[in-house]
Amino acid sequence: MGLQDITSRIEKACQAAERPVDSVSLIAVSKVQPNERVEAVLKEGHRIFGENRVQEAAGKWPAFREVFPAIELHLIGPLQSNKARQAFELFQSIHSVDRPKLAKTLARLAQEEGHCPNLFIQVNTGEEDQKAGIAPSETDAFVADCRSMDLPIEGLMCIPPIDEEPSLHFALLAKIAERNGLKGLSMGMSSDFESAIALGATHVRVGSAIFGARAYG
Ligand SMILES: *Cc1c(COP(=O)(O)O)cnc(C)c1O
Numbered sequence: 001m002g003l004q005d006i007t008s009r010i011e012k013a014c015q016a017a018e019r020p021v022d023s024v025s026l027i028a029v030s031k032v033q034p035n036e037r038v039e040a041v042l043k044e045g046h047r048i049f050g051e052n053r054v055q056e057a058a059g060k061w062p063a064f065r066e067v068f069p070a071i072e073l074h075l076i077g078p079l080q081s082n083k084a085r086q087a088f089e090l091f092q093s094i095h096s097v098d099r100p101k102l103a104k105t106l107a108r109l110a111q112e113e114g115h116c117p118n119l120f121i122q123v124n125t126g127e128e129d130q131k132a133g134i135a136p137s138e139t140d141a142f143v144a145d146c147r148s149m150d151l152p153i154e155g156l157m158c159i160p161p162i163d164e165e166p167s168l169h170f171a172l173l174a175k176i177a178e179r180n181g182l183k184g185l186s187m188g189m190s191s192d193f194e195s196a197i198a199l200g201a202t203h204v205r206v207g208s209a210i211f212g213a214r215a216y217g
Contacts, residue, residue, distance in 0.1 A: 001209060010026060012194075023202060024201060025202065025203045026048060027049065028041055028210050031053065047070055047071050049073055057075070058086060061090060072093075073093075074092065074203075075095060078132050081105045084106060088115075091117050094118075095205075097119050097121045098122040098133050099132075099134075110150070119146070120156060120157040121134060121143060121156050123139050123158050126164060131161075153182065160192075166196070170187050170188070188206075190208045
């Protein structure tokens with residue numbers, strides 16, 4: 001448990017997979033965590049964090065940014081179109097591009113603002129009704145649509161079904177990314193980031209294993 005422990009486990013997983021250690025970014029998922037815990041991880045020198053709600057991020061990160069330089073924020077939860085402008089201001093990456101309407105909104109904002117966060121397309125690899133994301137069979141076409149709108153698509157993201165072997169989903173996501181020429185793979189959480197790294201993850205999203213259990217969320 002804790003940042004040091006997760007960092008060394010990531011290093012070991014990279015070595016086992018014969019990958020450079022700097023080929024994996026650790027996104028410390030700070031949603032719902034008390035500010036003291038987040039501040040402790042900032043003081044340890046970590047600068048890459050993930051949040052799943054725009055509102056919550058807007059409430060806590062501007063103050064941290066005044067104290068700690070060069071914080072990189074990743075939005076890993078669903079984005080409503082009416083919060084997209086706010087997300088542009090707060091986040092360097094958005095991992096939840098999950099529908100055509102949102103892609104259009106982001107493209108319009110990118111034009112207006114003259115910049116755009118790095119984007120990941122969320123793929124619903126388990127084809128679960130309750131989960132957001134593009135179906136695997138529709139992802140190639142969606143990637144092409146996003147590219148035709150000049151959106152900076154860095155890669156794909158998935159959240160495997162809780163009751164299935166995650167590595168099958170990681171392998172599927174990697175395959176779809178590869179055939180679309182996408183390098184980024186946002187996959188792997190506290191319980192499975194090592195297997196995600198073995199299958200090519202470039203961004204692992206680890207919350208409770210760094211900060212401790214969440215009160216909710
Ligand atoms: C909360 C969350 C995580 C982190 O989950 P842990 O199991 O605490 O590591 C990762 N990805 C997404 C999309 C999340 O919402």
